[in-house]
Amino acid sequence: MKVNTYNSFAALGLEFYTRLATTPLNNPRLVHADHAVGALLGLSPQALSTPEFLAVVSGSAPLPGGDTLATVYSGHQFGVWAGQLGDGRAHLLGEIVGPQGNWEVQLKGAGMTPYSRMGDGRAVLRSSVREYLASQAMVGLGIPTTRALSLVSADDPVMRETVETAAIVARVAPSFVRFGSFEHWASRKRPDLVRQLADYVIERFYPECLSVAAGVTESPEARYVRFLEAVVRRTALLMANWQVVGFCHGVMNTDNMSILGLTLDYGPYGFMDGFDARHICNHTDTNGRYAWHAQPAVAHWNLYQLANSLFSIVPDAEALRNALDAFEPTFLNAMQSYMSKKLGLKTWQAGDEVLIDDLWSVMQASHADFSMTFRQLAFAPGLTEATPGQLALDLGGTVGDGSGSLKPFIDLFVDREAAGAWLIRYRDRVALESTPWQQRVSDMLAVNPLYVLRNYLAQQVIEATQRGDFSELENMMDLLAAPFSARAGMERYAALPPHWASKIEVSCSS
Ligand code: AMP
Ligand code: MG
Numbered sequence: 001m002k003v004n005t006y007n008s009f010a011a012l013g014l015e016f017y018t019r020l021a022t023t024p025l026n027n028p029r030l031v032h033a034d035h036a037v038g039a040l041l042g043l044s045p046q047a048l049s050t051p052e053f054l055a056v057v058s059g060s061a062p063l064p065g066g067d068t069l070a071t072v073y074s075g076h077q078f079g080v081w082a083g084q085l086g087d088g089r090a091h092l093l094g095e096i097v098g099p100q101g102n103w104e105v106q107l108k109g110a111g112m113t114p115y116s117r118m119g120d121g122r123a124v125l126r127s128s129v130r131e132y133l134a135s136q137a138m139v140g141l142g143i144p145t146t147r148a149l150s151l152v153s154a155d156d157p158v159m160r161e162t163v164e165t166a167a168i169v170a171r172v173a174p175s176f177v178r179f180g181s182f183e184h185w186a187s188r189k190r191p192d193l194v195r196q197l198a199d200y201v202i203e204r205f206y207p208e209c210l211s212v213a214a215g216v217t218e219s220p221e222a223r224y225v226r227f228l229e230a231v232v233r234r235t236a237l238l239m240a241n242w243q244v245v246g247f248c249h250g251v252m253n254t255d256n257m258s259i260l261g262l263t264l265d266y267g268p269y270g271f272m273d274g275f276d277a278r279h280i281c282n283h284t285d286t287n288g289r290y291a292w293h294a295q296p297a298v299a300h301w302n303l304y305q306l307a308n309s310l311f312s313i314v315p316d317a318e319a320l321r322n323a324l325d326a327f328e329p330t331f332l333n334a335m336q337s338y339m340s341k342k343l344g345l346k347t348w349q350a351g352d353e354v355l356i357d358d359l360w361s362v363m364q365a366s367h368a369d370f371s372m373t374f375r376q377l378a379f380a381p382g383l384t385e386a387t388p389g390q391l392a393l394d395l396g397g398t399v400g401d402g403s404g405s406l407k408p409f410i411d412l413f414v415d416r417e418a419a420g421a422w423l424i425r426y427r428d429r430v431a432l433e434s435t436p437w438q439q440r441v442s443d444m445l446a447v448n449p450l451y452v453l454r455n456y457l458a459q460q461v462i463e464a465t466q467r468g469d470f471s472e473l474e475n476m477m478d479l480l481a482a483p484f485s486a487r488a489g490m491e492r493y494a495a496l497p498p499h500w501a502s503k504i505e506v507s508c509s510s
Contacts, residue, residue, distance in 0.1 A: 001043070001047060001050065001052040001053050001056060001063075001064060002047075002064070003041060003042060003043070003063070003064065003065060003096045003097075004042070004065070004096065004097040005063070005064075005065035005066055005067075005094050005095060005096055005097065006095055006097050006102060007066065007067040007094045007095050008095055008102070008200070008204065009069075009071070009092060009095065009104065009175070009200075010067040010069060010094075012196065012197070012200060013196075015072075015190075015193060016071060016072060016193075016197070017069040017070060017071045017072060017092070018069060018070050018072070018113065018114045018115075019067070019068065019069045020068065020069065020070060020091070020113060020114075021062070021068060022059030022060075022062075022068060022091050022107060022110035022111055023059060023110060023111025023112065023121065024058065024059050024060040025058050025059060025060075025110075025152070025154035025155075025156050025166055025168065026154055026155045026156050027154055027155045028054060028058035028059075028060065028152045028153070028154045028168075029152065029153050029154070030049075030053075030054050030057070030058075030150060030151075030152055031150075031151040031152060031153050031167075031465060031470050031473065032132065032150065032151045032470065032473055032474065032477065033048035033049070033053070033057075033149065033150040033151075034136070034147070034148060034149055034150065034477070035048065036139075036481075037147045037148065037149045037172055038149065039099075040098050040099075040100070040101075040103055040147070040172065041096045041098045041103055041105070041149070041172070042096070042097075042098050042099050048150070053150075054152070056093070056170075057107065057149065057150040057152055057168065057170040058110075058152045058154070058168055059091070059107055059110035059111065059168060062093065063093040063094045063096075063105060065094065066093045066094025066095075066105075067094050068091055068092065068093055068094070069091070069092050070086060070087035070088075070090065070091055070092070070113035070114065070115055071086065071087050071090075071092060071176070071181070072084065072086040072087075072115060072181075072184060073085055073086055073087075073178050073180040073181040073183070073184045073255055074086075074180050074183045074184040074187055074255070075178070075179070075180030075183060075253050075254040075255030075256075076180075076183070076253060076254040076255075076302070076305055077253040077255070078253065078285075078289055079289060079301075081187075082253075082255075083187070084115070084184065085115065085117075085180065085255050086113070086114070086115025087106075087113055087115055088112075088113060088115045088116040088117060088119045088121065089108060089109055089110070089111075089112075089113070089116065089119060089120075089121045089122060089123060090106050090107065090108050090110075090113075090171075090176075091106065091107045091110045091111070091113070092104055092105070092106050092176065093105045093106065093107060093170075101174065102174060103147075103172045103173065103174060104172065104173055104174065104175060104176060105149065105170055105171070105172055106170070106171045106172075106173075106176055107168050107169075107170055107171075108123050108128070108131070108168060108169045108170075108171055109121070109122050109123030109128065109166060109167060109168040109169065110168055120158065120159070122156070122158045122166045123158075123166065123167055123168065123169065123510060124158050124160055124164040124165065124166065124167060124510060125153050125164060125165050125166070125167040125462070125465060125466060126164060126462050126466070126510075127267065127509075127510030128151055128153075128167035128168065128169045129151065129167075129458070129461055129462045129465050129473065130266060130269070130458055130462070130510075131148065131169050131171075131266040132148045132151045132169055132473075133453055133458055133461060133473075133476055133477070133480065134263075134266040134269055134453060135147055135148035135171070135266070136148065136476075136477050136480045136481060137271070137452075137453040137480045137483070138263050139480075139481070140449075140480045140481050140482060140483045141241075141245055141449060141483060142241075143238070143241040143242070143245070143247075143263060144234070144238055144241070144260070144261055144262045144263060145262050145263040145264075146171050146172065146173040146176070146258070146262050146263070146264055147171065147172040147173065148169055148170070148171055148172070149170040149171070149172050150169070150170045151167065151168075151169055151473075152167060152168045152169075152170075153165065153166075153167045153465070154166045154167065154168075160509045160510075161509060165466075173258075173260070173262060173264075174204075174205060174260060175201065175204070175205060175258075175259065175260055176258070176264070177197070177201055177258075177259040177260075178254070178255050178256065178257055178258060178259060178264070179254040179255070179257040179259065179302055179303075179305060179306040179309075180253075180254045180255035180257070181197060181259070182194055182197060182198070182259075182306055182309040182310065183254060183305055183306070183308075183309045185197065185309070185312075186308065186309035186310075186311075186312045187309075189312075191312040191313050194309060194310065194312050194313050195224075195313045198224055198227060198310070198313065201227070201259055202223060202224075202227050205259075205260055206226075206227055206230050206231075208226075208230070209223045209224075209226040209227045209230060210223055219316075221313065221314040221315070221316065221319075224310055224313055224314045225314055225316070225319045225320065225323055227310075228303075228306065228307055228310055228314075228320060228323040228324070229323045229326060231259060231261065231303070231306065232303055232323055232324060232326050232327050232330065233261075233326065233330055234260065234261025235257070235261050235299050235302075235303055235327070236296075236299070236326075236327050236328075236330035236331040236334060237261065237330070237331075237334050238261045238262075238263065238299070239295055239296040239299045239331055240296075240331055240334035240335045240338055241334075241338070242263070242295060243292070243295065243296065243335065244335070244338045244339060244342060245271065245370075245371075245449070245452075246271055246272035246275070246292070246370035246371065247263075247269065247270075247271055247272075248269060248270050248271075248272065248279060248280070248281035248282075248290065248291070248292045248295065249263070249269050249281075249290065249295065250267055250268035250269045250270065250281045250282035250285065250290055250506070250508075251265065251267050251268065251282060251285075251290065251508060252290050252295065252298045252299065252302065254302045254305045254306070257299070257302050257306075267282070267508055267510050268281055268282035268283065268284070268285075268506040268507055268508055268510075269281060269506075270455055270506060271370075271371070271452050271453050271454055271455075272292060272370040273369055273370065273454055273455075273496075273497045273501060273502070274367035274368065274369055274370070274502075275360070275363040275364055275367060275368055275369070275370045275373070276292075276364065276367060277291075277292060277293040277360065277364055278291050278292070278293060279291060279292045280292075281506060282506065282507065282508065283505040283506055283507040284507045284508045296331050299327075300324070300327045300328070303324055303327060304324060307320045307321075307323065307324055336348055336352075336353075338447075339356050340352070341443070341444075341447045342374050342444065342447055342448055343356070343374075343377070343426070343444070344378065344430070344435070344440035344441070344443050344444040345429070345430070345433065346433055346435060347433060349429070349432065351429070352429070355425060355426065355429055358422060358425075359373075359422060359426075362413065362415070362418050362419055362422050363413075365414075365415055365418065366412070366413040366414040366415050366418075366419070367414075368412040368413050368419075369412050369496055369497075371448070371449060371450075371452045372408075372412055372496065373409070373412055374444070374448035375445070375448045375449070375450055376408045376409040376412060377409055377426070377444065377448075378440075378441050378444035378445050378448060379408060379409070379441070380406050380409050380423065406420075406423065409423070410423075445484060446484055447484070448484070449483035449484055450483060450484060450485070450486055450494045451479040451480060451483040451490070451493050451494055452483065453476075453480060454497055454501065455497075455501060455504045455506065456497050456498060456500070456501035456504060457476065457493060458476075459504055460472060461473050461476050475490075475493070476493070479493055
């Protein structure tokens with residue numbers, strides 16, 4: 001396995017991590033390796049099927065040229081300061097210089113570290129499959145995320161609620177630095193190390209924060225304020241991205257918040273089936289702190305914790321507060337733009353906010369399926385030609401130009417009349433734009449996914465993988481890579497969830 005490496009995190013110094021070796025697994029098998037992620041690292045598909053590759057991604061051999069270490073961070077868990085956490089079951093193998101940029105490679109589940117606390121340093125196959133699939137789902141949806149290079153399964157027993165087996169996901173990202181990495185040094189009263197970490201992250205990932213207009217003199221702290229502004233912006237966009245696909249992270253603790261605005265640390269996440277704004281995907285989150293509707297506000301709260309840490313190097317509290325204040329408008333603007341696209345609207349007009357709010361309400365009242373509501377809405381193109389009377393009488397039939405049936409949309413709602421009434425308003429709104437309906441349909445289908453990583457589908461992949469059948473995982477990886485285009489023979493992956501799906505409980509146990 002030949003790669004170029006440049007281990008920049010290791011160069012930060014020994015305070016930031018502990019050097020250590022991974023603990024190999026028994027009888028590791030490669031379940032899957034992602035060719036697209038391999039290509040980012042400069043690895044050919046052939047390289048991903050060699051014994052050398054398996055040895056590295058199963059924790060049996062170090063990355064050639066790498067520098068294996070576990071990083072330290074702290075964080076707020078469920079709103080409470082938790083003190084030191086750190087990579088309890090993650091090993092950073094090193095940083096690979098890829099054809100288009102550098103990527104850190106991390107193994108999740110490769111054994112204990114000084115930060116394992118009560119944990120065993122392992123990850124079970126069940127949760128590893130979930131992380132693997134979720135990374136792909138996000139890539140397919142165009143949502144910033146850490147990537148997954150490979151999934152390895154092994155024989156080692158791992159005790160959770162029951163005895164399960166161990167697995168390792170090799171994750172890849174430009175950086176795994178978290179909000180909690182900054183909180184760590186601020187809480188330890190080490191502004192020098194907060195500054196060092198900020199300088200590192202800015203130089204590598206936010207170089208735009210370094211540029212000062214010619215002739216302008218500014219305080220040395222100004223760059224850190226711009227850095228916070230940039231992280232606020234990326235985080236607000238990430239939240240809007242999550243909200244419009246019905247994604248719930250489940251454990252939005254500050255140690256799970258990427259400084260790069262990536263979706264990070266897939267645990268008890270979920271893509272919503274029936275819409276409920278208060279949906280809680282993490283069975284352990286009894287108070288719903290991380291419910292779907294709460295995610296943007298929680299992200300904002302988490303950014304406050306980051307700003308608090310930066311306060312140790314930026315004495316100007318007002319400047320930091322101003323940076324934080326940009327969260328809400330940035331988030332709302334992004335929501336407006338993404339929701340317009342989902343509805344196939346090219347402009348933002350008076351009344352659109354109410355129209356969209358009312359759609360959420362109609363969906364909420366019927367617990368209408370999140371993804372299918374938007375997908376099927378695209379297939380009601382004849383709307384522009386129907387009169388309100390026709391529509392009201394013809395909720396089950398085909399209207400207008402005959403190219404689309406309203407029935408699949410209306411069938412998603414218990415309250416069909418309410419859905420029909422909303423459709424009439426939507427039709428009138430669509431009629432205010434001159435987009436040909438064919439164009440609107442294809443625009444909508446390009447942003448509203450057909451194949452969604454529903455919990456029950458993930459569960460089916462997990463069970464097949466546990467039986468040693470990797471074909472379901474491969475199918476799902478293919479579908480999630482291109483979730484917007486319908487494929488023949490794959491109808492069952494686009495079906496509404498079966499009754500048992502609502503009984504699946506996903507907790508922090510992983
Ligand atoms: P999480 O909320 O899953 O992101 O994890 C919170 C903290 O617990 C992090 O420091 C993890 O590294 C650590 N952790 C979680 N599971 C384990 C495990 N099985 N062994 C060691 N540490 C763990
Ligand atoms: Mg975590």
